[in-house]
Amino acid sequence: MNEKLEDLLRFALETPEEVRQQTEDLNTGFDEDARTWELIVKYHGSLEKLEEMGVQVEYLIAGYAILTVPEALVEAVAALEEIEYVEKPKRYFYSQIRPRETSCILELGPAFTGQVGADQFGNAGTVGLSGKGILIAVLDSGIEYRLPEFRRSDGTTRIKYLWDQTIVTADGRDGNAQEAAMGEQTTQQGVVYTEEQINVLLAEEDSTSDMSPNGTENVAQNLTRPSPDTSGHGTAVAAIAAGNSDTYQGVAPAADLIVVKLGVPGVFSFPRTTEIMRAVSFAVQKGVELQQPLVVNLSFGNTYGAHDGSSLLERFLDNAAEIGRTVICVGTGNEGSNGGHAAGRVGEDSFGVEVGENGGNTAFVELAVADYETSLNVQLWKNYQDDFEVYLLAPSGEEVQITQSVEGGKYTIDVQNTRVLIYIGEPTPYSVAQEIYLELLPLDGSFINSGIWTFRLEGKDVTDVSGGFYYFYLPSGAVRNERTGFLRPNPEVTLTIPSTAAKVITVGAYDPVFESYADFSGRGYADANRTIGVVMAGLTKPDLVAPGVDILAPNTFGGLSEMSGTSFATPIVSGSAALLMEWGIVRGNDPFLYGEKIKAYLRKGARPLRGEAIYPNERVGWGALCVADSFPGI
Numbered sequence: 292m293n294e295k296l297e298d299l300l301r302f303a304l305e306t307p308e309e310v311r312q313q314t315e316d317l318n319t320g321f322d323e324d325a326r327t328w329e330l331i332v333k334y335h336g337s338l339e340k341l342e343e344m345g346v347q348v349e350y351l352i353a354g355y356a357i358l359t360v361p362e363a364l365v366e367a368v369a370a371l372e373e374i375e376y377v378e379k380p381k382r383y384f385y386s387q388i389r390p391r392e393t394s395c396i397l398e399l400g401p402a403f404t405g406q407v408g409a410d411q412f413g414n415a416g417t418v419g420l421s422g423k424g425i426l427i428a429v430l431d432s433g434i435e436y437r438l439p440e441f442r443r444s445d446g447t448t449r450i451k452y453l454w455d456q457t458i459v460t461a462d463g464r465d466g467n468a469q470e471a472a473m474g475e476q477t478t479q480q481g482v483v484y485t486e487e488q489i490n491v492l493l494a495e496e497d498s499t500s501d502m503s504p505n506g507t508e509n510v511a512q513n514l515t516r517p518s519p520d521t522s523g524h525g526t527a528v529a530a531i532a533a534g535n536s537d538t539y540q541g542v543a544p545a546a547d548l549i550v551v552k553l554g555v556p557g558v559f560s561f562p563r564t565t566e567i568m569r570a571v572s573f574a575v576q577k578g579v580e581l582q583q584p585l586v587v588n589l590s591f592g593n594t595y596g597a598h599d600g601s602s603l604l605e606r607f608l609d610n611a612a613e614i615g616r617t618v619i620c621v622g623t624g625n626e627g628s629n630g631g632h633a634a635g636r637v638g639e640d641s642f643g644v645e646v647g648e649n650g651g652n653t654a655f656v657e658l659a660v661a662d663y664e665t666s667l668n669v670q671l672w673k674n675y676q677d678d679f680e681v682y683l684l685a686p687s688g689e690e691v692q693i694t695q696s697v698e699g700g701k702y703t704i705d706v707q708n709t710r711v712l713i714y715i716g717e718p719t720p721y722s723v724a725q726e727i728y729l730e731l732l733p734l735d736g737s738f739i740n741s742g743i744w745t746f747r748l749e750g751k752d753v754t755d756v757s758g759g760f761y762y763f764y765l766p767s768g769a770v771r772n773e774r775t776g777f778l779r780p781n782p783e784v785t786l787t788i789p790s791t792a793a794k795v796i797t798v799g800a801y802d803p804v805f806e807s808y809a810d811f812s813g814r815g816y817a818d819a820n821r822t823i824g825v826v827m828a829g830l831t832k833p834d835l836v837a838p839g840v841d842i843l844a845p846n847t848f849g850g851l852s853e854m855s856g857t858s859f860a861t862p863i864v865s866g867s868a869a870l871l872m873e874w875g876i877v878r879g880n881d882p883f884l885y886g887e888k889i890k891a892y893l894r895k896g897a898r899p900l901r902g903e904a905i906y907p908n909e910r911v912g913w914g915a916l917c918v919a920d921s922f923p924g925i
Contacts (some may be wrong), residue, residue: 293371294825297602298700298716298726299595300379304365305701306712312758314638314666314712315766319563320380321362321720328365329356329565331603333375344796346487347718353610355603357565367637378603380563380728383591384769384787394837394863395898395919396542399544417922422543423868424877426451426573427533430567431525433457433552436489436517437496439543440534441548446497448489449533451547452577455517456481456554480554480569482515483775486914493515514538518552520847525552527844527854528590533869534861539845542866543873547583549574550844552854564604567789571607573612582887584616584872588865589795590858592624592787592813594764597672600830601722603739605792605855612794614878616885619795620865622857623713623813624787625831629768630776632785635656637679637759648666652750660686660731660776662741668730671746672762675718675725678752679761683711683729686742708734743778772811783909786813786832796868796890797832800860801841801915806901807842808910812857815909833912835897837863867918874922880921895923 296304302709303317310902311318320329333355338348346368347359360368369377391790433455442495458481484492490513535544551570553606554563571587578585596602600609610617626632637654660667673679681693685707693713700715709731712906716726731739746763753759762784765771790797790813800812815832837859868889875884884892897914899906 294717294719295374295376296365296378297300297378297719298714298728299381300377302701302712302714302728303379307698310712310732314730315668315770316381317730319382322356322359322673325359326362328360329380330360330365330368331378331564332356332358332433334373336373337374338373340373341368343369344368349569351568351607352614353607354574355568355607355610357568361362370704370802376603378564380565380591381595382563383567383593384767393764394482394542394915395866395896395917396867407773412493415774417874417919419871421868422533422866422873424583425543425546425869425872426574426578426581426583427529427543427546427865427869428549428551428552428570428578428585428587429525429529429532430553430570430574430587430589431528431591431809432522433518433520433525434529434548434550435520435523435526436550437493437532438541438845438847438849439536440530440845441571442493443548446493447533448493449546449548450489451486451549451581452573453484453489453550453552454481454570454573455484455552455704456569457552458482458515458516479636480553485515488514503723510912521637523847523852524590525550526847526856528858529589529860531842531859532586532588534845534867536845539851540861543869546586546866546869549577549585549716556705557611563893565692568604568607571611571619574612575611575617578617582878584869585618586618586865586868587611587623588862588873589619589789590818590861592622592626592767594624594626594767594787595670596788596789596791597722597724597726598762598764598784598786598791599722599724600717600791600793601724602788604719604789608792609794612886616872618865618868618872618885618889619792620798620861620868621790621795622787622861623790623793623797623799623814624767624785625811626768626785626787626793627782627813628810629767630775630780631765631771632778632783633763633777634781634783635761637748637753637761652753652759652763654748654750656746656748656761657668657778658744658765659776659778660739660741660744661772662738664731664741664772664775665737666730666732667739667771668728668766669774670764671729672724672764673727674758674760677750677758677760680749682747682749684745684747685709686740686744690747691728695727707740708736709739710734741793751851767831782814784814784816791832793912794828794887796864796893797834797912798857798864799833799836800855800909801836801855801900801911802840804840806915808836808902809855810898811855812836812839812860812910815912831907832909834858835864835895835913835916836900836911839918846916864893864916867916871921872919892921892923
């Protein structure tokens with residue numbers, strides 16, 4: 292098997308389709324009707340050879356592309372010299388749980404005053420900051436574009452572009468039926484609406500007249516309308532970042548918006564990697580085209596991966612953050628307290644306590660599997676140089692060894708009426724970590740056996756100083772029973788991917804009422820002994836935290852609802868980044884105030900929280916967002 296293929300993709304290709312269909316993740320990216328795989332590649336040079344082979348190529352930014360490859364050609368595609376690495380898509384999950392006061396935003400003075408000078412707090416040049424001139428891209432579940440929060444005082448939209456990836460027109464092709472008349476831009480999936488088109492739709496809905504403002508009769512009737520934001524998640528995120536109405540004001544109420552409603556393929560209706568990468572490429576390209584500074588907001592994540600910045604999505608975001616004048620803000624996810632991660636070192640328990648002489652170089656990791664789990668995958672990540680023997684003990688007491696010397700790395704074992712698909716991975720060109728991946732499926736019936744499953748790790752050849760560490764991950768809590776989890780979970784390094792990317796601003800959540808860390812918020816890197824991951828490069832995650840508990844935001848029905856989660860902490864930071872960029876770039880105080888520079892200023896301005904004695908740390912990074920203290924030299 293070609294070493295350019297990631298482990299999970301290799302495993303999927305070697306697994307029969309009828310078995311893949313029973314799993315949560317192995318079949319993601321496969322089109323059963325067309326018999327094709329959607330794949331993400333890092334490449335160099337030209338991909339014209341692929342087009343000649345019948346492979347559909349969608350070029351992204353920074354040397355990345357999305358390919359639609361006939362199943363029989365995957366190996367041939369990976370073998371091309373121009374292809375550097377190939378991954379399959381993963382599913383991503385939204386991270387759900389009046390922030391302005393607690394984040395020191397009101398101290399800047401009222402928005403829209405037009406004043407430039409010292410406010411009552413002495414902050415020269417920060418009065419009236421509103422995000423004017425800045426683009427905020429919300430890549431999420433869509434938007435209720437008709438709400439007043441996203442319209443100007445004259446009723447026109449503040450949305451520059453709205454790309455609905457979920458729409459397929461009646462004739463089966465992508466794009467709008469009126470593309471020629473309206474200057475519509477088509478994409479490989481969905482429909483892109485311009486500001487002009489959104490205004491036509493709004494005018495029709497606001498008036499009983501058959502005439503649009505530009506005199507085009509019945510134009511709106513011929514436009515495919517954006518699909519609704521059924522969850523309200525994207526609407527709330529956009530409003531927190533940039534909403535503006537008589538009843539609600541977001542952090543950057545004068546910012547322009549780019550909205551992408553992410554495609555939701557598959558039975559669980561969660562976006563996958565390819566939709567996200569398309570959306571980021573679109574937003575960054577529009578920022579450059581419109582010559583406006585850009586903030587990208589990503590309020591979702593996934594637990595699959597080494598959490599070390601090595602996946603193509605993480606590296607793609609690092610590249611995207613360096614194009615134009617861009618900042619990317621990503622939430623840490625809500626996996627901090629749901630029992631989906633266990634970590635430790637052989638010879639110690641999960642909290643780093645020596646287990647004693649009888650323990651030797653052994654570790655026991657117990658996993659509670661609740662009733663009615665149709666499948667469950669488990670990732671074990673370790674240092675490749677460490678030699679472990681791994682055993683799996685079923686609830687019945689039957690124990691099997693996970694052999695790691697199997698040719699090809701893939702095999703299947705049956706234990707207590709459960710089939711276990713096993714893949715032994717190898718290091719990749721981008722990561723030193725090794726993965727052992729297990730997928731538990733029912734042999735008979737609809738559910739895998741419930742009870743306590745135990746992993747026994749025997750360290751055979753590990754170094755004294757840095758060896759013997761292990762990291763287990765389960766799927767996101769959004770797709771497993773809430774009672775399924777490790778009995779002794781470890782909350783460290785529970786931040787979700789892609790918040791692990793190095794050059795994004797990684798945002799956790801805190802409770803503004805108690806001024807304390809929100810325990811659901813994904814934690815990052817503070818384990819000095821961690822031997823895989825970006826912490827080895829001296830990076831720390833999260834960068835900071837923002838309010839994420841009971842945040843008031845508009846819903847799709849025109850009212851306000853309380854919401855909790857890092858999903859809603861992230862747009863507070865995105866809006867704050869827009870305020871800094873307005874101060875620096877638009878007002879001329881610092882034309883280079885974007886990218887890592889924004890991150891540095893937000894970290895420096897962060898304030899302490901109760902119960903946190905050392906900064907930065909794995910829970911809150913450098914502290915709580917405080918915008919007024921984040922301006923340089925003020």
